[in-house]
Amino acid sequence: MFLHERTGAAALKSMAAAGRSVADPARVFAVMDHIVSTRDRSGDATEVPGGSAFITETRAAAETAGITLFDVDDPDQGITHVISPELGIVLPGLTLVAPDSHTCTQGAFGAFAWGIGSSEAEHAMVTGTLRIQRPRTMRITFTGALQPGVTAKDMALFLLTKHGAGGGSGHVVEFAGEAVSALDMEARMTLCNMATEFAAVGAIMAPDTVACDYLAGRRYAPDPLPDWSDLYSDADAQFDTEIVIDANGIAPMVSWGTSPEHSIPIDAIVPHGPGRAHDYVGLTPGDRIEHTPIAAAFLGSCTNARLSDLRAAATILDGKHIAAGVVALAVPGSRAVKRAAEAEGLDKIFTRAGFEWRDSGCSLCFYAGGEGFAPGSRVISSTNRNFEGRQGPGIRTHIASPATVAASAIAGAIADPRKIAG
Template sequence: MAIWKRVPRSRKSWSAATGRRSRRKWRRRLSDPQTLFGKIWDRHVVAGLGGGAELIAIDRIFLHERTGAAALNSLKAADRAVADPSRVFCVMDHIVDTRPGRGDQTLMPGGQAFITETRAAATEAGITLFDVTDPDQGIVHVVSPELGIVLPGCTLIAPDSHTCTQGAFGAFAWGIGSSEAEHAMATGTLRLTRPKTMRVTFTGMLAKGVTPKDMILTLIARHGAGGGKGYAVEFTGEAVTALDMEGRMTLCNMATEFAAMTGMIAPDPKTFDWIRGRRYAPMGETLERAIAEWQTLASDEGAQFDVEITIDASSIEPMVSWGTSPEHSTGISGQVPVDPPERPVAYMGVEPGQRLAGIPIDAAFIGSCTNGRLSDLRRAAALLKGHHVAEGVKALVVPGSMAVRRAAEAEGLDRIFVEAGFEWRMSGCSMCFYAGGESFPAGSRVISSTNRNFEGRQGPGIRTHIASPETVVASAIAGCIADPREINEVRPSRAQSRDAGTSAERVSTSLDTNGEA
């Protein structure tokens, strides 16, 4: 399958799941124009199973503490072992406490048992574990790219829907269930039916103050939360090429909110530069040979996609959600639809036709596998510097990994956040989702850099508006949903109703919008 794997320095070899004969077969199939996805799929086919299903070789498997112990213990109960422990990784991220000084204890009832059981099962299985106190601990989809575990052209699975984040490296990465994880660990394969393909092209360039988060929310708002169902989506175009790797990860991260099986971007020199020197990445001559192979991982001219979507990137503005799905999003200058679905409006406490800018907030959250990377924190801090969170607003920053946290502290970003009134946390999924532990007060309105906003996602009765880190910062300063490009926005009295956002006073706040679009 031509996927490079780091091995002891005394030995270097191709990944063992297929051999040179399979690579020759794969190259012969390239005589017809192929998509990026088609190239990766074909080189990983082990066997046809009939009925359209095929057996696909799996290169990397990631587990986490919510389901990892269950998969590993089920494997053990069946008297099976992990076929290749070097390909399997596990991280503590979903329910770990993010408060400084944390240990195994969690605010989630029974959460400590998930951690201790996963630790024991991972240790017994001989797989690589990034434990609670490991300096490389963090959210799985942040840690894997940081360490060079995901590589162009590889297949990577994890029992988490946002595994598609790692498609930013030109990989086929997707979320699975724990039973599939068990099967893949035992056999190195999974049974799949080939999805259809979609290409989403962002033409032109993003305007200043507009981010990859706004790109993906625009796609979902315009084409629906089910628009990508049954598809492998490739993102392309000038605006995508211009993104750094962390921006590309944000874009691919929310392909699952589009209902896509995966999202991916063809690897290029930015990808290769990112990979160089990472712990699990190939090195030296092996890396150069790998790069030569990875450079073939682009959709061929004339390759046919089942669906094509084109979006003018210059037409995108900062986005924010108003309802209980990412498709319930609009530009910051927009409003709630005049004839919206009743339930989302009732749950969110907004009115048909109401402007989003100026709606009061109770809390602001920066973090998650969508927007918890160093570049996200840099841009947020640049906007925040010299300002303070509005009175009555609870604000938190949760870095996506401990490596991100250390790098941010080395740059003094933590001081900017703390001095402005944000809490500075340890890494983890935190309040991206509610698992029975930490949350905001019931009924709070939260603006969040996370990826989902369905009812109760961040806790019972919590009303979540998803947006970019910059929009979260601008809103935290203003005390209401605010445009990070301007801020000459509505700042409500704290005595005002949190639901309507009317009778607010106008305030003018200048924000430095230095930072990459």
């Protein structure tokens, strides 16, 4: 189980107040990621009013409970769903929970991973068990191959567009098909990450040699690795729901409204949707989404802030500069990602292009009352949610792939990354 500073202290303090202790401290990890500053974290600094208390209380409670903490200045600090795979904590066949809805990210390794509440976290720590309603099963098969310039993020948004934000409700989704097998592990994590936007209980993929190669040599991974080759669905397995999607027909996607299901191909026009969504975003049916001016670009989050994401954006940004008036941030998903990116010189590409290069954390994936974009700004973002106010008061968020974020920052408007040569 993973805890973070926004909810971890509450679960740990409640447990201690009841006179209970963690059943197996070796299975519980905590990290500072949600409200930690990505600018200057010295002295537990955070832009969130009162946020330092969350950090200090989680630190104290984790020490008392005897669990592993990746603290503010730990070299392995980062976003929960980024560092857990990096360190080999998640493994095929495991059950993994955290009080965070995007825990489903880690199902990419063949683990059953899902988000829980603080009271459930307390129960899980004390007993090592949780009671849940048995979910239904759904298989989503992506056939064929992705076109150049199309990513796992586009696959997820296409699914949401076709089957709705509630399409996976009550189900554990298994992603399958040749287009899924062709993805690297970081792209697989992106696809599973978005399963919670599909209202799924969780997402899962059969572990293969790609997953095993990724985990080999990681700190918490066993050596040698066990044989996980039998962790797959039988050929004649029956699912409650089956969805088949031709990956060849997917284009770069971008959201236009206030839900991830409000997404369209980047060369399409805004469709008719809920009036409130149109009013909030300021786009009307028939408008072209491409060339819509933006004020800011955000590259980060547990969805798209891994090394491959930064590389994809840097390829487009190299030798170019963002448009005048655009504010752009690059926030690595972990300190390990940050170090690797800097070793490749990616940070220099970002800063020369006009991006601000930050430390790791959740940052402006969500607004917690601290740092924010200017009220009413239109932002292109590699995050997972475009809800009203998600990135700040009145902020109009368009979610897309890292490549689309980079291309749009250069153009000063929502732009097709296929049209901007790397």
